[in-house]
Amino acid sequence: MNVLTGLVTGNGALRRLALALAATVIVAGCASRPDTGQAPGSESAVSAGEADLYDSEIDDTNDPLEIPNRFLFAFNMTLDVFIIKPAAATYRFLVPTPVRDSLRSFLRNLRTPVILANDLFQGEFERAQTTLTRFALNTTVGVVGLFDVADGWGYAFHDEDFGQTLGSYGIGEGVYLVLPLFGPSSVRDGVGLGVDVFLDPLTYVASEYDLEAEFLSRPLAEGIDKRSRNIETLEDLQRDSIDFYARVRSLYRQSRRNQIENGRAAPQPLPGLSTNDFEYELDDEQVGNVD
Amino acid sequence: MLTDAAARRRAFLRGGCAALLFGALGMLGVVGQPRAGTPDDAGAFLDDLTDRAIAQLTDTSIPIAQRKMRFRALFRASFDIPSIGRFVVGRYWRRTDGSVRREFLAAFEDIMVERFAPQFTDYGDTRFKIDAVRAVKQPDQYIVSSSITPPGTETIEVDWRVRRVADGFKVLDVVGQGVSMAITLRAEYAAVLKNAGGRVEDLIALLRERTSVHSEFATTGGTN
Numbered sequence: 001m002n003v004l005t006g007l008v009t010g011n012g013a014l015r016r017l018a019l020a021l022a023a024t025v026i027v028a029g030c031a032s033r034p035d036t037g038q039a040p041g042s043e044s045a046v047s048a049g050e051a052d053l054y055d056s057e058i059d060d061t062n063d064p065l066e067i068p069n070r071f072l073f074a075f076n077m078t079l080d081v082f083i084i085k086p087a088a089a090t091y092r093f094l095v096p097t098p099v100r101d102s103l104r105s106f107l108r109n110l111r112t113p114v115i116l117a118n119d120l121f122q123g124e125f126e127r128a129q130t131t132l133t134r135f136a137l138n139t140t141v142g143v144v145g146l147f148d149v150a151d152g153w154g155y156a157f158h159d160e161d162f163g164q165t166l167g168s169y170g171i172g173e174g175v176y177l178v179l180p181l182f183g184p185s186s187v188r189d190g191v192g193l194g195v196d197v198f199l200d201p202l203t204y205v206a207s208e209y210d211l212e213a214e215f216l217s218r219p220l221a222e223g224i225d226k227r228s229r230n231i232e233t234l235e236d237l238q239r240d241s242i243d244f245y246a247r248v249r250s251l252y253r254q255s256r257r258n259q260i261e262n263g264r265a266a267p268q269p270l271p272g273l274s275t276n277d278f279e280y281e282l283d284d285e286q287v288g289n290v291d
Numbered sequence: 292m293l294t295d296a297a298a299r300r301r302a303f304l305r306g307g308c309a310a311l312l313f314g315a316l317g318m319l320g321v322v323g324q325p326r327a328g329t330p331d332d333a334g335a336f337l338d339d340l341t342d343r344a345i346a347q348l349t350d351t352s353i354p355i356a357q358r359k360m361r362f363r364a365l366f367r368a369s370f371d372i373p374s375i376g377r378f379v380v381g382r383y384w385r386r387t388d389g390s391v392r393r394e395f396l397a398a399f400e401d402i403m404v405e406r407f408a409p410q411f412t413d414y415g416d417t418r419f420k421i422d423a424v425r426a427v428k429q430p431d432q433y434i435v436s437s438s439i440t441p442p443g444t445e446t447i448e449v450d451w452r453v454r455r456v457a458d459g460f461k462v463l464d465v466v467g468q469g470v471s472m473a474i475t476l477r478a479e480y481a482a483v484l485k486n487a488g489g490r491v492e493d494l495i496a497l498l499r500e501r502t503s504v505h506s507e508f509a510t511t512g513g514t515n
Contacts, residue, residue, distance in 0.1 A: 251475055263469065
């Protein structure tokens with residue numbers, strides 16, 4: 001989560017972060033949503049249903065910075081191939097599952113203040129209560145968060161971040177961004193990332209006691225843990241992809257939309273899907289005799 | 292005297308209430324009665340589909356080539372491939388002529404088979420539960436919400452958009468944790484098509500290339 005913080009940590013880390021944050025906000029202010037550039041009715045003689053199918057807002061990629069974004073995406077992918085993925089795979093190979101689960105529980109427990117603050121900002125008091133209960137149970141019974149006992153008692157983990165909080169206020173994503181190391185993001189979520197650093201008490205503890213190295217190790221561990229749990233998933237995602245950048249962009253934007261709705265996002269309408277049926281000859285030889 | 296009247300009135304009111312209540316229930320009963328092609332059937336269709344997929348595709352002792360055939364048959368029978376194919380090509384569909392469209396649909400089917408047929412080997416002990424079925428604005432379409440729990444991992448919420456056809460149902464889209472397969476593929480293919488100046492032939496070539504790499508991977512034992 002907070003690799004960026006780690007990278008800029010040093011003397012006056014907070015001040016530098018504030019500057020970076022300010023810069024992001026300024027970018028956010030300037031970057032208005034791009035016009036899709038589609039002149040309405042540019043190709044005429046299309047029925048209403050067809051026009052829906054062909055010119056839909058789901059086709060808006062919201063990505064005017066595509067060229068630098070693609071460059072950073074390639075950079076991240078290279079980093080992943082040579083460093084992050086091997087590290088994650090080695091970690092998964094060497095460390096037994098219960099230990100890895102404990103580490104994840106511990107890291108999640110440390111994140112409590114940020115999650116709680118965002119639960120509250122969103123007015124999600126029931127979820128805030130879950131977060132608090134989890135913290136109380138896991139810190140005590142679960143031995144400083146090493147064991148997620150709360151999960152078994154009906155208090156499942158959920159994550160929150162300030163990007164989601166902004167989203168829940170109805171603030172749009174701004175333009176799509178690929179951040180170095182962090183990967184897919186947006187102006188809104190990038191700002192959220194910065195705000196979460198301020199919401200985290202450990203930020204102040206670290207800068208007070210000169211614990212920058214320790215502070216850096218946490219996001220690193222979080223990153224490796226997350227990656228080690230997604231090795232196959234990412235491989236599967238990539239395997240049939242013909243433009244992985246575009247695929248990830250779409251995945252990111254859809255899944256953020258769902259996260260903002262706390263997993264209850266209504267399915268997006270799919271314009272024109274399944275109207276005007278037409279014939280399609282299937283080649284039966286490929287199916288063969290099945291059972 | 293007065294208390295008598297009051298009691299009678301209360302009894303009458305109670306009776307009236309009961310009648311109203313039963314009437315309402317009766318009406319609900321009529322409305323809720325399943326008839327052919329209702330949400331209940333959409334759920335049953337999906338239950339059946341997942342049962343068959345698990346029965347036919349998870350057995351690794353069957354050669355991958357045969358499992359691919361089975362998957363293809365199941366995929367064709369249960370997914371509306373032409374509608375999905377046209378949707379994922381999006382705005383470029385209209386400028387593409389018939390033979391290229393057919394070629395695209397074939398290439399699209401192939402890559403889906405290569406991609407998903409080997410996937411089911413991990414799903415043997417997967418728990419599948421239908422949570423809700425609801426009709427949507429589009430006529431004859433339903434969203435079936437399900438929870439899928441592969442062994443040892445967290446439950447995933449998957450929504451299936453299905454539509455009623457003459458002889459049952461077909462799947463139009465699969466939405467996992469808010470991510471729609473149709474929208475994702477459409478976004479990806481749109482990026483490719485934009486770079487190719489809208490030539491669907493180029494998209495087909497890329498899909499074919501990817502399919503063959505994939506196919507090699509599957510037969511050399513990667514997932515087999």
